[in-house]
Amino acid sequence: MTALRSRRVVISALAVCLALLGAALVVTLAVLPSSNKEEPFLKYEAESGLLQGTMVSQEGEGFSGSGFVTDFTDEQDQLTFEVVAPKAVLYNVWVSYRAPNGNKVAGISLNNQPHGELVLQPNDQFSELKAGKLLLQEGTNTISLTRGWGYYDIDYIKLQKTKPETKHQVSGELVNGNASAEAKKLMNYLVKNYGKSMLSGQTELDNVSWIEKVTGKEPAMVGFDLIDYSKTRAEHGAISYEVEKAIGWHKQGGITTFLWHWNAPTGIIDEPGKEWWRGFYADSVTFDLEKALSDTESEEYKLLLADIDTIAVQLQRLKDAHVPILFRPLHEAEGGWFWWGAKGPEPAKQLYRIVYDRLVNKHELNNLIWIWNSVQPEWYPGDDVVDIVSVDSYPTPGDHSPAINYFDNLVALVSNKKLVAMTENGSIPDPDLMKAYGANWCWFVTWEGDYLNDGKHNSQEILKKIYNHSNVTTLDELPDLFGMKKAVDKEE
Numbered sequence: 001m002t003a004l005r006s007r008r009v010v011i012s013a014l015a016v017c018l019a020l021l022g023a024a025l026v027v028t029l030a031v032l033p034s035s036n037k038e039e040p041f042l043k044y045e046a047e048s049g050l051l052q053g054t055m056v057s058q059e060g061e062g063f064s065g066s067g068f069v070t071d072f073t074d075e076q077d078q079l080t081f082e083v084v085a086p087k088a089v090l091y092n093v094w095v096s097y098r099a100p101n102g103n104k105v106a107g108i109s110l111n112n113q114p115h116g117e118l119v120l121q122p123n124d125q126f127s128e129l130k131a132g133k134l135l136l137q138e139g140t141n142t143i144s145l146t147r148g149w150g151y152y153d154i155d156y157i158k159l160q161k162t163k164p165e166t167k168h169q170v171s172g173e174l175v176n177g178n179a180s181a182e183a184k185k186l187m188n189y190l191v192k193n194y195g196k197s198m199l200s201g202q203t204e205l206d207n208v209s210w211i212e213k214v215t216g217k218e219p220a221m222v223g224f225d226l227i228d229y230s231k232t233r234a235e236h237g238a239i240s241y242e243v244e245k246a247i248g249w250h251k252q253g254g255i256t257t258f259l260w261h262w263n264a265p266t267g268i269i270d271e272p273g274k275e276w277w278r279g280f281y282a283d284s285v286t287f288d289l290e291k292a293l294s295d296t297e298s299e300e301y302k303l304l305l306a307d308i309d310t311i312a313v314q315l316q317r318l319k320d321a322h323v324p325i326l327f328r329p330l331h332e333a334e335g336g337w338f339w340w341g342a343k344g345p346e347p348a349k350q351l352y353r354i355v356y357d358r359l360v361n362k363h364e365l366n367n368l369i370w371i372w373n374s375v376q377p378e379w380y381p382g383d384d385v386v387d388i389v390s391v392d393s394y395p396t397p398g399d400h401s402p403a404i405n406y407f408d409n410l411v412a413l414v415s416n417k418k419l420v421a422m423t424e425n426g427s428i429p430d431p432d433l434m435k436a437y438g439a440n441w442c443w444f445v446t447w448e449g450d451y452l453n454d455g456k457h458n459s460q461e462i463l464k465k466i467y468n469h470s471n472v473t474t475l476d477e478l479p480d481l482f483g484m485k486k487a488v489d490k491e492e
C-alpha cells in the first residue's frame with residue numbers, strides 16, 4: 001500500500017548555501033522583561049531576518065516591530081534567523097504567525113538540516129504558537145522557516161531555555177477494566193520501558209528479514225492491517241492472511257499492532273481513479289459518516305455496525321490465540337483524507353466510541369489496547385476510551401529530528417498521563433537526538449516500500465545505527481512477555 005503515502009505533501013530538502021548570499025545578517029536581539037527568575041525570552045523579528053524569495057510587508061495590523069515576512073510561494077522560499085548561543089542548550093521556540101486561509105504547514109530547518117514541520121492552525125490575527133524545541137550549538141546557529149504549504153505570514157520568533165523535564169505520570173491502567181492478562185502484561189512492559197528505550201517497529205511482516213539482513217537485528221514490533229477483511233473488499237475478492245501472520249509473529253515473541261484501512265461499508269464509487277480498493281479514501285466513496293450516524297435506524301448505520309462485527313471475528317481469532325493487540329482504528333482522522341475524518345471531529349469521535357463500545361462490551365475483545373492517532377484536542381475522543389496517543393510522522397526524507405513538537409503536543413493532550421507513540425513514520429527519529437530533546441517516543445513503526453528502503457528516507461547506515469542503538473529495543477532484547485521463548489524450548 002505504498003500509494004497510501006502519495007498524498008503526503010513532500011517538502012523537499014533544502015540544499016541552500018546561505019553563505020552564497022553574502023554576509024549573514026545578525027538580527028536584533030531583544031531581551032524581554034521576565035519575572036521570578038524565569039529564563040528570559042529572546043525575540044527575533046522576522047523583518048530583520050535573512051530573506052530568500054520572501055518579502056517584508058506592513059499590510060494589516062497587529063504585528064510586532066516594523067513588519068512581518070510574507071510571500072512564501074516558491075519551493076525555495078524561506079526566512080532565516082541567525083541566533084548566537086553562549087553554549088549548547090535546548091530552547092523552547094514560539095512563532096508568531098498569521099494564516100487566514102486555512103490550515104498551513106511550515107518547514108523548520110536548524111543549521112541547514114531539516115528539523116520537522118510546524119502545523120499552523122488558521123487565524124486572522126497574528127498569534128504565538130509553541131513551535132517545539134531546538135538544540136542550539138555553541139556559537140552561531142541558523143533557524144529557517146521553509147515554505148511547506150506556503151501562504152502564511154511570520155511576525156517573529158521567540159526562544160527561551162527549557163526547564164528540566166517533568167516526569168511522566170503514566171499509570172498504565174487500561175481503560176477496559178476487563179483487559180486480558182496478556183494485554184495488561186504488554187502495557188506494563190511498555191510503561192516500564194517508557195522514557196528509557198524506543199521499541200523498533202515495521203509494517204508488513206515480510207520486511208523483517210530485509211531489516212535483519214541490513215542491520216543484524218529484527219524489529220520488536222510489526223504493524224498489520226485489517227484492510228482486506230473489510231466487507232466491501234472481501235466482496236471484490238480480497239483475501240487476507242494478516243491474522244495468521246500476526247499469530248506467527250506473536251509466537252516468535254514479537255509485539256503486534258493493527259490498524260484498519262476501513263473500506264467504507266457502502267457508497268463505493270469504483271471507477272478509474274476511485275477504484276473499490278481505494279474505498280477508505282473520502283474522495284473515492286459517497287458514504288457520508290455524519291449522515292449515517294444521524295439515524296440509527298438507517299441502512300448506513302446498520303452497515304457500519306455490521307462492518308465492526310466482521311472485524312470482531314478476526315480480532316476474536318487473535319484473542320483465542322492470546323495475542324494482545326495495540327489497536328489503532330480510525331487512524332489519521334484529523335487529516336480528513338479518510339471517510340471517517342472527512343466530516344470533522346464530532347462524527348469521527350462518535351464512531352470511535354461506537355467501535356470501542358461494540359468491540360469491548362458486545363464482543364468482549366479484552367485483548368485490545370486502544371490507540372488514538374490525532375493530535376488536536378478537538379479530535380480527542382476522551383480519556384475513558386484511549387490507552388495510548390500517537391501520531392504518524394512523515395517529515396522531509398532524511399529528517400531524523402526527534403519530532404519534539406508532536407511529542408510535546410501529545411504529552412499535553414493527555415496531561416502527561418498516557419503513553420505517546422509514533423505509530424507510523426517515514427524517516428526514523430535519531431535516538432541520540434531523542435535523548436537530547438527528551439522526546440520519549442514509546443515506539444516507531446516505519447512504513448514499507450520507499451520509506452524503508454529507498455536509501456533516502458532511511459539510509460542503510462542510519463538503519464544500522466538505530467537498530468543497534470542502546471536506547472532502541474529490538475526483538476532479541478524483548479523480555480519473554482508471553483512465555484513464547486519457553487514454549488519454543490519445549491518444542492525443541
Ligand SMILES: [Ca+2]
Pocket residue numbers: 045046047063064065066067068154155156
Ligand atoms: Ca515583526
